[in-house]
Amino acid sequence: MSERDRAPAAPRWRDPRAEPPAVRRALIVAAVAFLALFLLLPLLVVFVRALEKGTAAYLAAIAEPYARAAALLTLRTAALVVPANLLFGLAAAWAVTRFEFRGKNLLVTLVDAPFTVSPVVAGLLFVLLFGAQGLFGPWLLARGVKILFSWPAIALVTAFVTMPLVARQLIPLMQAQGSDEEQAALTLGASPWRMFFRVALPKVRWGLLYGVLLCNARAMGEFGAVSVVSGHIRGSTNTLPLHVEILYDEYQFQAAFAVATLLALLGLLTLAAQALLDWRLRRRGGA
Template identity: 60%
Template structure:
């Protein structure tokens, strides 16, 4: 009995219908969940014309919301950059007791619901909270003011840089650092000349993620903000506020600003990627 050998398929070759099906599915998915909402945001924002749109985003309250959003990100990102680098450095390059606890703690802010994070701040820093009486005695305002919003944002975006940098540092091991040390470099030199260049791409990506989340954070900030118009609203809160005011054009206009910020972040990421690749190629 001779058997006709079955036609062997190349591992890289898929049937044509599978290719088409997958592509169509991906396009539909992207269109439905990404492009359509994006178009809807700008459509809603421009529903009453360009003049209404410009009027909406030039409101003093809108400008304050933009300022506060950028302020919160301007604090959260550098703080978490320092923290993220320090903690990844400590965790990947050194052995010490309690290391796994530290790793778990870094993950905490993404594991906990942002609303709970916000409530924790209220319970800590509210006038009835643990530190409340001390803050009141020293006339310091944290909750329902800008410092609380910055703190909540920083807390929620805590893990983004550390979690990006840590795996890269881990995969690179400590050989290069040890080589540098044995050649007589001091700690700072090792850090600036060996460790940092090695993780720079992960770092940039972490910063971008952190920034995106810092500007978009809603839950935790919502709890500590009290939504005072023209004072403690960030852009995401301002969107909700206008929506609840039945000011749909205003809400979409504010949402379009957030979308615009997100697009800027994406462009920054692409530029950073291009730049890093180019400088790597130069090596």
């Protein structure tokens, strides 16, 4: 008999850092139940209600001119806001991570500001600025420029609300990556433009894309801030979320849900793209 055989049997080994199995299972179940209740179920309801009168009614609701106008406005807003915030986010992240300047911490805090105020307050802010009694409103109106209750206001508030999304993605990423590669490119003779497009931008492309996706999702779905400044003019200043609300208020439930599916589909598409990016990011081991 060897020494080993005579040793008392060790108690069943368990990782001391891990929670007991019962706790683990309970946590997983709770998380899944929560998701099902608050995400999957509503999503399912939206699609069921949208299709309850058949595909023809569904398509009709979507093809209706006001709905089409709202979809177009939403897309147009996103098309304006997303590139603008892409540029802003890049500029802010570059400034914060590459330069030392006075008020740098203030800039970092301000970039986050739109997240800390309620969207409705953000909307009101723009009313105070551009309304008929606002700061710039009368001056602009006198020159025939109408901002409030028209698409420029919608684009402006949307840009404001989505401002942090790209910058917030890029700042930690660029801080972690440092600037050695860019400096290497310069010592190898690259012009600043070449350095930027061939080295700096490719380094952050996945993070940048991720930020743009988030920004796009939020730009299309924003309700509160847009609601305050839009004026709800059908066919002119109604975005998709606002249109859904109007239809719902008018008891056109099926039509409201049908239009809502458009938004839900956009959201799902964004999620899918995000998942794909996540997967790619992991597979490539870094940005």
